[in-house]
Amino acid sequence: MKILLIGNYQLDAIQSMDIFASMLENYLTQLGHQVRIIRPNPWFGKMISSPNSLRKWLGYIDKFVFFPAQLRQALSWADIVHICDQGNAVYVKYLGNTPHVITCHDLFPIRSGLGEFPEYQTGWTGKQFQQMVMRGLNRAHKVACVSEQTKSDVLRLCSLSKSAVSVIPMGLNYPYTPMTAIESQPRLKALGIPQNCQFILHVGANHWYKNRLGVLSIFYQLILQLQKPEFYLVMVGKPMTDEMRQFIKMHNMTQKVIELIEIDNENLRAIYSVATALLFPSLYEGFGWPIIEAQACGCPVFTSNRSPMNEVGGEAAIYIEPDQPKETAEEIIRNLPTLKQMKSKGFINSQKFSAEKMISGYIKLYHQAINEKHDNKVKTI
Structure with a gap:
């Protein structure tokens, strides 16, 4: 398969998401698949060296003005698109008919925007952005949740069918073993x-x-x-x-x-x-x-x-x-x-x-997304 991974904006420095995208790339490549990672280039975000609110807004230009064109260009190559972080579900609207999968790690930002966490308040702009994320999730072909708890939150808050949502637990991201x-x-x-x-x-x-x-x-x-x-x-x-x-x-x-x-x-x-x-x-x-x-x-x-x-x-x-x-x-x-x-x-x-078990789950899900898209296309002919 030709697998296009959508990774996170590097200046956001979400280390766990970068590790997850690298795991997918490495293991899928080892199994003979063609894999590309695409992410927003930090052109405007680099104009300011230290993180602050202006840098955040400049980053939005990189993410939502320039990246969609870059993404559309890459789509013709891919058999399947995998959005590695549910926070990037906003890009679903640019995927057209390309089969795709989203990994949902958690819905904490969305839940916070809905007022489910009294201990943490989300601002107005944050709530607007999380509504965009939610709309993207609701349009997804397949959503893979990393735990049963996350799946429960997705089914509770999103309008997706049960058949579109599955659980693929995370695998170990490094060969951790006892050290002498x-x-x-x-x-x-x-x-x-x-x-x-x-x-x-x-x-x-x-x-x-x-x-x-x-x-x-x-x-x-x-x-x-x-x-x-x-x-x-x-x-x-x-x-x-x-x-x-x-x-x-x-x-x-x-x-x-x-x-x-x-x-x-x-x-x-x-x-x-x-x-x-x-x-x-x-x-x-x-x-x-x-x-x-x-x-x-x-x-x-x-x-x-x-x-x-x-x-x-x-x-x-x-x-x-x-x-x-x-x-x-x-x-x-x-x-x-x-x-x-x-x-x-x-x-x-x-x-x-194990990472191998996780990757096996994703490959199976990729095939499901591709086959369902193909079957739907045949039905409309």
Whole structure:
């Protein structure tokens, strides 16, 4: 097949979406398919170096004035178009009769625009844009959701038929496996993690639903109850917010919290392999990649007893209430002596989420979209 992938605008720097598009390109190419990634070129967006509101509006020129013409030119080559991020569903109206698939990771921006999240308010322009996204989703040939929870949201909020919506879980985006102590210890030392210490790990960005302030609250309760001097929290991801730094300072945790900003996959594999456990108390998720990444490295997981976290973690994770720091700390302490028993369960569970299985699901969906379009064309002749 000739597969045209629509990727994200690079200046938006949505790392997880860029990783997903690269996964599709690499695996589909290995299987003999012809693959091209097309994305808006950042001509106007590059006119201003630092991110601000003007740069956002200049980016809209790149995305919605220039990119549609670029997309139309590419369509004649493709057998199937795959919009890799539902946020780009606005481009569906330019696809004409070309069979296409959209991957829906979550509907948080749409749900926020509808007022479903009191903790996060969307502005007027954001609401208008999300209405455009919704119109694109409603016109899609096929929508692949990354979890049952996302599928439930799509069927609840969109006008698509059930036959147009399916679930294709995310696969591991890197060959995560346990790293030996000989290999991992030098890496941890270079990252500033004390030798042979115990530490809780969190991996995530600063989106409000990631609950990173909640991570700090849970850890504070944990050190109050545990009273172990050599116990740390390692936070991997984007730089902390001012609010997070103030919390750390106010609770005298400066020496206990280690911040690691956007480290590479091998260093992350080393940390997963040594961590006491991953703490992933998200309020909401589309899928939750760190859950299976940790499990694949033999790292026990504490995560929210909410969908899709409990869908992804299966029987191999320990579930907590993300908005109850004291009770969560107690649950972690209660399970510390038996965490090693979770490792084998984690290995087994993570194997359900292979990249190969994900790609197989997409290839099947591509054929369905192409065949249904062909059948509909035959019926009209």
